Amino acid sequence: MRHQPRPSPRPHxxxxxxxxxxxxxxKKPKFCINDHxxxxxxxxxxxxxxxxxxxxxxxxxxxxxxxSDSIWEHLCFRHVSSPPPSSLRTIVVALGGYKQLYMxxxxxxxxxxxxxxxxxxxxxxxxxxxLSLSLFCVDxxxxxxxxxxSPSSLMFLCKPVxx
Amino acid sequence: MSLYSSCTSAASSxxxxxxxxxxxxxIDCLLAGAGYRVRSSDLRHVAxxxxxxxxxxxxxxxxxxxxxxxxxxxxxxxxxxxxDSLLSEFNQTASLPSDLPELPELVVGPVLNQTVxxxxxxxxxxxxxxxxxxxxxxxxTAMEEDSGIRLVHVLLTCAESVQxxxxxxxxxxxxxxxxxxxxxxxxxxxGKVAGYFIDALSLRIFTPQGVGFxxxxxxxxxxENEVLYHHFYEACPYLKFAHFxxxxxxxxxxxxxxCVHVVDFNLMHGLQWPALIQALALRPGGPPALRLTGIxxxxxxxxxxxxxxxxxxxxxxRSVNVLFSFRGVAASRLEDVKPWMLQVxxxxxxxxxxxxxxxxxLGSEPSRNSPxxxxxxxxxxxxxxxxxxxxxxxxxxxxxxxxxFTEALYYxxxxxxxxxxxxxxxxxxLAEIYIQxxxxxxxxxEGSARVERHEPLAKWRVRLGQAGFRPLHLGSNxxxxxxxxxxxxxxxxxxxEEKEGxxxxxxxxxxxxxxxxxEALALPDANSPATAPGIFVxxxxxxxxNSL
Numbered sequence: 001m002r003h004q005p006r007p008s009p010r011p012h013x014x015x016x017x018x019x020x021x022x023x024x025x026x027k028k029p030k031f032c033i034n035d036h037x038x039x040x041x042x043x044x045x046x047x048x049x050x051x052x053x054x055x056x057x058x059x060x061x062x063x064x065x066x067x068s069d070s071i072w073e074h075l076c077f078r079h080v081s082s083p084p085p086s087s088l089r090t091i092v093v094a095l096g097g098y099k100q101l102y103m104x105x106x107x108x109x110x111x112x113x114x115x116x117x118x119x120x121x122x123x124x125x126x127x128x129x130x131l132s133l134s135l136f137c138v139d140x141x142x143x144x145x146x147x148x149x150s151p152s153s154l155m156f157l158c159k160p161v162x163x
Numbered sequence: 164m165s166l167y168s169s170c171t172s173a174a175s176s177x178x179x180x181x182x183x184x185x186x187x188x189x190i191d192c193l194l195a196g197a198g199y200r201v202r203s204s205d206l207r208h209v210a211x212x213x214x215x216x217x218x219x220x221x222x223x224x225x226x227x228x229x230x231x232x233x234x235x236x237x238x239x240x241x242x243x244x245x246x247d248s249l250l251s252e253f254n255q256t257a258s259l260p261s262d263l264p265e266l267p268e269l270v271v272g273p274v275l276n277q278t279v280x281x282x283x284x285x286x287x288x289x290x291x292x293x294x295x296x297x298x299x300x301x302x303x304t305a306m307e308e309d310s311g312i313r314l315v316h317v318l319l320t321c322a323e324s325v326q327x328x329x330x331x332x333x334x335x336x337x338x339x340x341x342x343x344x345x346x347x348x349x350x351x352x353x354g355k356v357a358g359y360f361i362d363a364l365s366l367r368i369f370t371p372q373g374v375g376f377x378x379x380x381x382x383x384x385x386x387e388n389e390v391l392y393h394h395f396y397e398a399c400p401y402l403k404f405a406h407f408x409x410x411x412x413x414x415x416x417x418x419x420x421x422c423v424h425v426v427d428f429n430l431m432h433g434l435q436w437p438a439l440i441q442a443l444a445l446r447p448g449g450p451p452a453l454r455l456t457g458i459x460x461x462x463x464x465x466x467x468x469x470x471x472x473x474x475x476x477x478x479x480x481r482s483v484n485v486l487f488s489f490r491g492v493a494a495s496r497l498e499d500v501k502p503w504m505l506q507v508x509x510x511x512x513x514x515x516x517x518x519x520x521x522x523x524x525l526g527s528e529p530s531r532n533s534p535x536x537x538x539x540x541x542x543x544x545x546x547x548x549x550x551x552x553x554x555x556x557x558x559x560x561x562x563x564x565x566x567x568f569t570e571a572l573y574y575x576x577x578x579x580x581x582x583x584x585x586x587x588x589x590x591x592x593l594a595e596i597y598i599q600x601x602x603x604x605x606x607x608x609e610g611s612a613r614v615e616r617h618e619p620l621a622k623w624r625v626r627l628g629q630a631g632f633r634p635l636h637l638g639s640n641x642x643x644x645x646x647x648x649x650x651x652x653x654x655x656x657x658x659x660e661e662k663e664g665x666x667x668x669x670x671x672x673x674x675x676x677x678x679x680x681x682e683a684l685a686l687p688d689a690n691s692p693a694t695a696p697g698i699f700v701x702x703x704x705x706x707x708x709n710s711l
Contacts, residue, residue: 085445087445112650131407137440141433141479144478145433
């Protein structure tokens with residue numbers, strides 16, 4: 001093969017090549033969390049309730065994830081000593097979902113129990129889970145029977161604790 | 164004795180020297196030994212003055228230091244005049260009421276104990292009142308306390324005269340009490356409770372007999388009762404405790420059974436059952452098929468409240484995948500219910516649940532074929548796996564009116580005390596009306612109109628034992644659950660106690676409601692001779708020798 005002398009680059013071609021290089025540099029992986037939903041979920045799973053609420057205002061993707069019940073399920077049982085039975089999910093979903101369970105029941109119960117025990121990082125026992133669920137169930141039933149304006153049996157959970 | 168403690172505190176603050184005097188008969192010799200000259204007749208007066216001085220000193224420490232440095236006192240061993248002079252230094256307002264009566268001697272023996280105990284319950288209330296009241300008038304709190312104590316005394320005197328039949332005198336005492344009421348704070352504590360009891364007494368004295376109060380008479384009363392009951396459920400933990408404890412016992416009794424049937428003696432809104440349905444749904448091994456029979460009063464206007472409740476419960480059960488069927492039995496009295504109405508099937512495990520219903524079957528005197536005997540008999544024949552009995556822990560079925568009244572005064576004042584912690588309105592107000600109806604029934608009604616015939620746990624043990632039931636111990640799970648429930652109710656005074664397998668919930672060591680569980684002893688075989696110590700009630704044979 002005869003060696004052909006390289007033609008000298010014309011200005012137009014030089015500019016195109018430079019642009020291609022620049023584009024190539026830009027396309028190098030810049031980490032965007034929204035591209036990695038599994039990591040995002042892992043992070044959001046570890047937030048507390050109020051932070052999850054804030055997170056849901058960031059963007060649509062975060063909103064969808066932060067509102068999904070599975071994240072709240074994780075939040076509800078984060079402190080439980082033994083994993084909850086698998087049949088639990090159907091029931092909680094039927095009664096209004098994990099987010100509802102957390103807002104209406106788990107959060108006030110936990111804060112009340114933690115406050116009275118004066119121990120901060122305490123594992124929540126299975127009995128306490130059961131009690132919360134029962135209270136949640138009664139509340140659900142009351143709303144169905146008597147309407148949303150009925151006295152909520154969970155109002156007592158919102159009362160300030162006598163010190 | 165408080166007199167001595169007042170003396171010694173006055174002595175230490177005044178730093179007086181001891182002078183020995185040996186006057187004889189008039190002077191109190193015990194105080195003379197300590198160096199003070201007080202006439203025996205003056206003792207009570209001096210004691211009151213010392214208490215007021217004590218209160219005044221506590222409330223104005225600035226003046227005390229002035230007293231210590233500037234003022235000169237002569238002859239402190241003459242306590243009476245010394246105290247008077249000190250009090251005048253404090254510039255107390257002149258309205259030390261001269262008509263403030265001597266504390267009456269509480270003469271009647273058993274009444275004394277009750278009243279003194281009741282005082283202890285009420286001083287918890289007077290404490291916050293002290294802080295609320297203006298510090299310039301410490302005397303007022305002493306007077307209020309006096310009025311409160313007088314109120315109780317007059318209440319008991321009035322009740323005693325009602326028992327004697329002297330209604331005229333009792334009526335005049337009502338007027339006295341109304342005026343005393345004006346001097347106390349009626350929004351809490353002794354004032355509020357006394358108000359209700361005064362109303363109940365006036366109803367009894369001024370209304371012809373035979374009119375029923377608070378017994379849930381009439382069809383409209385049933386709906387009102389439901390609403391009041393619901394608010395009582397929200398305002399304080401007694402009914403929640405009852406429901407959760409009974410549910411735990413029933414859950415444990417149903418372990419291993421696939422067809423279960425619960426008979427509820429008073430369905431109301433059915434608030435007890437969602438938690439049981441949910442717990443059964445989560446049972447390892449899957450939920451059983453659940454039947455619920457709810458007994459309740461017939462509803463007016465064709466509105467079938469029982470059926471509505473049943474529908475909602477079915478909805479709930481369906482959404483958590485529990486096979487559920489409901490049956491309502493409308494009956495205005497428990498003794499009108501016949502076992503065939505319950506349609507118990509042979510293979511199912513039966514639980515009978517009675518929350519504050521059994522006492523309605525009691526009459527004043529035990530008799531043969533009484534409603535209680537009859538109902539306990541057919542319950543026994545159902546052969547239930549468990550019977551949960553929750554009753555008020557009080558002795559309101561005594562034959563004597565005064566005893567009943569005194570006991571009720573103590574019991575309900577404790578209950579009102581516990582209700583003070585509730586801040587939810589209108590729950591609290593309606594809960595108070597609910598309790599007030601009970602009070603009215605206990606105080607005003609007689610005969611068949613009086614249905615609130617509460618009896619203490621000890622009596623129920625005897626009665627149920629004689630009827631062929633054996634106590635089941637409520638396990639530690641029930642106790643743990645009850646304690647947890649109480650932690651969630653922020654008021655610090657509630658206490659759960661376990662007594663021989665039964666749980667009681669009370670306020671400051673006075674139990675107010677008791678929960679127990681029972682199982683039916685095996686019925687004796689028709690052919691074999693009776694082997695057990697013969698105290699069964701066998702409805703097929705002659706009535707038992709021991710009356711219940």
